[in-house]
Amino acid sequence: MGPDKLKASSAQTGAQVFGGSRLDCKIFYHDKCFDGACSASVFTRFHRECIGTASSFLYHGLVHRAGALFDEREFIDGENAIVDFKYSASKKVTWWFDHHLSAFLTPEDQAGYERGQSDGSEAMRKFYDPSYTSCTGLILDIAANKFGFSTKGLEELRHWADIVDGAKYESAKAAVEMASPAMKLTMVIESTQDDTLGEKLIPLLTEMPLQQVLDQPFVQTLLGPLMERHHAALKLIGERAALERGVIAFDITDHLTEGYNKFIPYYLFPEGTYNVGLSKSSFRTKVSVGTNPWTPIPAEKLANLAVICERYGGGGHARVGAISFSPDREEDARRAAGEIVAELQARETA
Ligand SMILES: [Mn+2]
Secondary structure, eight states: OOOOOOBOOGGGGTOOOOSSOOEEEEEEEETTOHHHHHHHHHHHHHIIIIIOOEEEEEEEEEOOOSSOSOOGGGSOSSEEEEESSOOOOOTTOOEEEEOOSSOOSSHHHHHHHHHHHHSSSSTTTEEEOTTOSOHHHHHHHHHHHHHOOOOTTOHHHHHHHHHHHTTOOSOHHHHHHOOSHHHHHHHHHHHOOOTTHHHHHHHHHTTSOHHHHHTSHHHHHHHHHHHHHHHHHHHHHHHHOEEETTEEEEEEEEEEOSOOOTTHHHHHOTTOSEEEEEEEOSSOEEEEEEEOTTOOSOGGGSOOHHHHHHHTTOEEOSSEEEEEEOGGGHHHHHHHHHHHHHHHHHHHHO
């Protein structure tokens, strides 16, 4: 959760305000997410250039969690925008853009949104379209088509927001070697513990090329240790992983790890169909199960990993799932991993 700080005064843009006082604009964005950061940046530039009423922009990151997602007290007396995150029925929210399939917490929320669209009261303030790969793309199109915003120079941002949010990496090599600045920025955004990153990074994303954003000293300081951790994980999984009958399996529970790039197994074994990894962090032992995104096997022939993981008390999506065990249940986790490996291997040879 990022703290609130005054940022990027709109005075420097020369935006004109007629017959009204300027108000702060607080932007709530999907935290630890490249598309969330890009969405907040695009919204800021759009608001500054096309609305022009904000005296300053503030940023507040939101994360999915159990229980209430919004704290009403965080909304300010001014403008409140939510981008790339769920709908809030709060009367204080003046802008909303989202593209997630599950955007509404309750049927009442959805009804409230639809009412604002049909009676026109919020038709030019709240926008939802789950057909968009990225929220960045949605904001750019709405801003351009409905408000005359110029998207010139923002092509690179949109391109990468679509790739990252859609997990449409061209190859495991691109996803693991991270040659492009967008991939490195994604790792910094997703992994950093620095709560001030958002407010520093977001304004820059629409002001300069991504390589130049990456070159900023405050980004480089965070990137260095993360690249080291990434290379260490690549080396460790490389030493442990083995491919047998279509399934890449590895156990790295003897090294505490706070996560690793999930494409590493397919980078090491491009011909593997699934991967089953056993890892351990300070608070859990985790079985991670995934499907190779570049497998030539048609989707209807692939295992539903959510169903398999649910059987062990975990969950996920059809192509990727996970099961968490408390630290004292490492043996149960190892047994589950072994059974899942066998089950997936049997499918491969069936
Ligand atoms: Mn998104």
